Amino acid sequence: MVNMGNRLLITLLLFITAVTCDIIDNEVDDACNLSSELIAEIQSYGPTVEKIINSITNGKFKGGTYKELSDFVDKFGSRLAGTQNLEDSIDYMLNLLQKYELDNVHGEDVQVPHWLRGTETGEMLEPRPAEVGVLALGNSVGTPDEGIQAEVLVVRSFDELDQRNFSEAANGKIVVFNFDYVSYGVSVSYRSQGARRAARHGAVAALIRSVTPFSMYTLHTGSQSYEANTPRIPALSITVEDARMFQRYQVKKIVVKLNIQTQTLERTISRNTVAEITGSQDPEKVVLVSGHLDSWDVGVGAMDDGGGAFISWYALAVLKSLGLTAKRTLRAVLWTAEEEGLIGVQEYNRAHANELNNITFVMESDEGTFTPLGLEYSTGTRGGCILQEIVKLLAPINATQTVSSPGGVGSDISIWNRIIPGGSLLNANDKYFWFHHTDADTMDVMDPDALDKSTALWASVAYIIADLSEEFPRDFDTVATSLDNSVLLKKLADSVAANKIKKL
Amino acid sequence: MVNMGNRLLITLLLFITAVTCDIIDNEVDDACNLSSELIAEIQSYGPTVEKIINSITNGKFKGGTYKELSDFVDKFGSRLAGTQNLEDSIDYMLNLLQKYELDNVHGEDVQVPHWLRGTETGEMLEPRPAEVGVLALGNSVGTPDEGIQAEVLVVRSFDELDQRNFSEAANGKIVVFNFDYVSYGVSVSYRSQGARRAARHGAVAALIRSVTPFSMYTLHTGSQSYEANTPRIPALSITVEDARMFQRYQVKKIVVKLNIQTQTLERTISRNTVAEITGSQDPEKVVLVSGHLDSWDVGVGAMDDGGGAFISWYALAVLKSLGLTAKRTLRAVLWTAEEEGLIGVQEYNRAHANELNNITFVMESDEGTFTPLGLEYSTGTRGGCILQEIVKLLAPINATQTVSSPGGVGSDISIWNRIIPGGSLLNANDKYFWFHHTDADTMDVMDPDALDKSTALWASVAYIIADLSEEFPRDFDTVATSLDNSVLLKKLADSVAANKIKKL
Incomplete structure (x- = not known):
């Protein structure tokens, strides 16, 4: 994750995040004034969340995330952008996502750098x-x-x-x-x-x-x-x-x-990997869950970001199997070439510029899938209040904490900070940077139970947001929000130009 | 330390130790019946121990062990048996020990294997x-x-x-x-x-x-x-x-x-490095403190066993500087070629066979010099009781625990188990085997304060044992003890023959 070192802008945002983020813990913010109807609606998902959690932590999906991830990294090892191995692993994923009967499984081309050690x-x-x-x-x-x-x-x-x-x-x-x-x-x-x-x-x-x-x-x-x-x-x-x-x-x-x-070497074509559960009522509206499939060329990228990518698609696989179709579409995206500078998400942002207004919430896990604690988010106040209500339902797995990080969350999805509300996995990742970008990023870092709980949290939160009668609020409080992300895009372009990312 | 893997005998002893050792903590064993005179005599060393501790943890020797060790490993790096680098490091030590005005500084030849990666x-x-x-x-x-x-x-x-x-x-x-x-x-x-x-x-x-x-x-x-x-x-x-x-x-x-x-390559000549403070009353009687100077060829051997070797000689340097001359001789030995199978100590045992009855107590630190907790020992009951009284004086550095390990303590000195009473440094070494025999055995593992406290404990215990009016009791309770260690020597010889250590 967080391969944004070469972009001052995002480093700065991260720094601001570190300074400003505030653990709110289990208390719903005093500023919240959600209607009793909305609170009741959120709480009505309790039995559904229990069903999701039980199926993953005790039922037929128990250990499934770990097993799929282990099979994947054992088969492919590291997955550096530009390599045929990454493309083979994407082909494998496309097959696997189809096997799990997800909708609209496809890859989306991205031009990526190809540097070799x-x-x-x-x-x-x-x-x-x-x-x-x-x-x-x-x-x-x-x-x-x-x-x-x-x-x-x-x-x-x-x-x-x-x-x-x-x-x-x-x-x-x-x-x-x-x-x-x-x-x-x-x-x-x-x-x-x-x-x-x-x-x-x-x-x-x-x-x-x-x-x-x-x-x-x-x-x-x-x-x-x-x-x-x-x-x-x-x-x-x-x-x-x-x-x-x-x-x-x-x-x-x-x-x-x-x-x-x-x-x-010459830049090559890689792909963002996409799979969905089409929404039953507003299929054009999307809640996006994600992680990145590429890795550095040391270790096997089990932690960074195999875990995040796998809880994302596996959350959809579980929901599909349980017959849980939300009103809006749930979309899993496994980004490519995150490590070289969020390349995959930038191409996605460009290619889908006209549809971004339909993406109501973005989620990414790229800072570990250790024991989940709750949700970190970058939303307006009302959005935060809704998320605080939702995570209450995660009490069975002790993952009810929330952290507001106005500076942005995730790595890839940080490009949409203050444009699209976002959430990332809050988890017990205090040792994350021990293993990050090293030969020690292997399956030994991963814990089956922690992955199960992470998948359960991911599936529950994404499902509820995608299914609530109210679309997730897009406001960011004091700063005017807009679907026109031209300002951000320009900043990114400047940064890219300054750093010669295009000439990697 | 504990490079005894190739000797079933000692592995077995270690196993027995692991099974039988028993943390007695701060309580003097109920079985103790030391005379009130002896107890009073031991407690009379309180001011001396305070002086030692203060001089090392707050006074002129503060940080000295770390500084000397850091200079040493930075100068020589790893010190594999058979290499000229180990011999150069021994020459350096002989000079250093003389600079600190210790007595009888000399090397004693040992034939060692010379294997290279x-x-x-x-x-x-x-x-x-x-x-x-x-x-x-x-x-x-x-x-x-x-x-x-x-x-x-x-x-x-x-x-x-x-x-x-x-x-x-x-x-x-x-x-x-x-x-x-x-x-x-x-x-x-x-x-x-x-x-x-x-x-x-x-x-x-x-x-x-x-x-x-x-x-x-x-x-x-x-x-x-x-x-x-x-x-x-x-x-x-x-x-x-x-x-x-x-x-x-x-x-x-x-x-x-x-x-x-x-x-x-051909076996070469290395040396055990020896320095003393000659005893004032019974100079032929010896309390021996030790660690090994050689290391494996990965990392720099700062932990294994730079720390143990350096607290041993530095303890004597401090005592010398403080003018503390015990009745009996204090002898520091920095063993060579421990890692290849306790080679240095075996030669020492052979060369000094006729003087072993004068060695009243042996100490070795080869399992880390992290924060010291007290003393692990292999003695008879009465010896244990004396040690339990002595470590009470280490309350200022919270190092008053004792562990009885009848299976033997230390690595080199384990060859004298049930022959000469021995003690090793009990310390907070739960991460010792994380770093052991790896590139990560560097100065970064070492802590100046922990080294200071270890040196203070080492100096205090050795000094008191060497100075007490009563010679340390040599009995090992139920098993008959003897200065004739021919049985052990034969076992070692069998083991050496079986394992072809001589043909390395």
Whole structure:
């Protein structure tokens, strides 16, 4: 998830989210004045929610999400945008969604980048000989065939790098960024911008401390981007341990040799994967549930974002099997190329620009499917009140919390923040960034019971919103809302242009 | 620590320890009947212990253990037996111990094996192509230059392997051991014996799940050994994640290709590193404190056993600086080649066979120097009672617990179990085996305050035992004790012969 490091706009939104989000817990907001009729209507879904929960946590679907996900990642492993393997996995999903008798199963083309990792070696020559674990960040250029050998300069921050003495010292050096981890949203800027910031001062490569609160000599990849008129230098992740070691060595002469081979091939066609349960009354109106099917090329993308993608489509499969057809259409979308910069959702947004007014609520799970706690949302006040009523029904799985995050939720769906009301899965994901974008993102992180509960929550919330007599309120309180998302699109386009995402 | 996997005897002792050890906590055993004079004498060390603790946790030695350890591992990195790097690190220590004005600083020669890791690659070809992380276990032979390619057979236990259907199926296969982790002492048998057990059935290589309760795709090395009349096959560690993945794939055809290059060179001379504070009254009587200076070749051996070695000599350095000379001699020994099978201590035992009766108490820290909790010990009842009185004085650092482990304590010093009373550092080491024998064994695992407290405990306990008017009681209750350790030596010799340790 949250592969938005290369887009300042969204990083900023995330930061605002982190600062402003507020756990409301089980209490319905005092500002709520929902009609007693609406409250009664929501509560009338109690037996339906119980049926959904029971079928998934005790009934025929118990363990189903885990089993399908395990089969999937064991079959395909990692699913990097641009690879045939991702496309094969999408074909597999299209077949599987049809097997579960969902409606309107199809793929929607998206042009995606195709970057490939090759040989990667790092070696410290001074002050003592040792291997240094390195992992190229997405879109990184390689070194010459013979590698790069240079002295190392360690900085703790961009500010330190930009001080004149450091700035001059960086010329011809390999710059190590040994920042303190504050939060992913804050610290990821070193990963996304480190190489170009170092290159401005003449650095020949950037070694960026992995963005994580915990390390077992663990390398984390992720997106990064270059800028116009600045040389493109290799951008590599190193471990927290080695970043701190280099910091201790800073008083000595440090020499490192790197050999990194990467390839940037022609852009290829991937697909967003779509399946629906057509609404019985207002089929053109849509509640969208989602996760992304692509992953980085390390680990197998079981957590990021196999879990989110699989609870999304499996929620629909369960509802279909239970004969629960909502008034509005439920649409599952498994985004492609999220990791390279929300590529799939941007194409979806473009292709469906004229239909966005019919999408009444968007959901995405891309921050873990650990034990679910409730729902995080970005809506107006009235929308929040409705969601607070809905999650009360999730008491049987102890998932009744809500968090209001006006800065946006999800990763892909964050592009619709303040345009379409949205929700994401609140879950016990305190270890999420331990595993994120690493070889440790495997089925071992996933728990069958947590996945069951996540699917149950996902299915329940999506179904009720899609079935309520009242369409989900589109207002965002003080800020005027509009279906015309041209402003956002322009911001995105500017950002894309600035970061050369199109030239990946 | 605990590199005794290749010796059934000691593994068994560990197992017994795990089963029988009993946390006595802060209560002095009911069976104690120490004289009021002895109790008063022990309690009279209160001001001395306070002085030691204050000087280390608040005074001039604060942070000293961490600083010295950090300088050491940053200078030398890992310290594998047989390497010049280990010998250089021993020279450095001899200089350092002299700088701290300890007495009788010297090295004592030990012949050690010299095994070296080379190229290591693992690749799954079927059912899907993927890299497989592999790490040769100590003493492993390599593959032919062109590697080995074979089908995989997964077993959960030795019992399963030895069942006839599996046993026959293993022929020509790469055997994966996917055991459940029970405890290190129990589960390590798969690492130490897996290759030879698989080879008995004609396997061409053994892939052994890393022995750990927690994994982030983490590879753990460690010792293993071959047996006579069974082919020597490559013995490799794989991650918990991949072991479980292979288990899921067991119903399919799994093909793996391995290329492992290792070298077994001529045995070389290493050294146990010794320093003392000569006793003022009975200098021939010795309390020995220890840890091992060598490490595996992954990580930097900061935890295993940099911490244990450094609290041992630093405890003496502090006592020396404080002018605290005990009646008996305090001797720090930094063992060499512990990891290859307690090689250093065995040579010490041989060379000092005639003086062992003068060693009144042995201490070793080789299971972490996290926040200390107290002392684990293997003594008779009266010895335990004395230790329980002593640790009461450690209340200022909350380290007053004792655990009686009649099966033995420490790793090196376990060879003297039931021969010389011993103690090891009880500490909050629940994550010890997360990092053990991995690239993640770095300074980041170490905490300056925990090291300070560990040093303070170590210095206090050793000093009191060395200074008490009563020599530490050598009795082991029901089992007759003797200074003649010929029985144990014979058992060790048998074990060494059986495992061909001498032919490493």
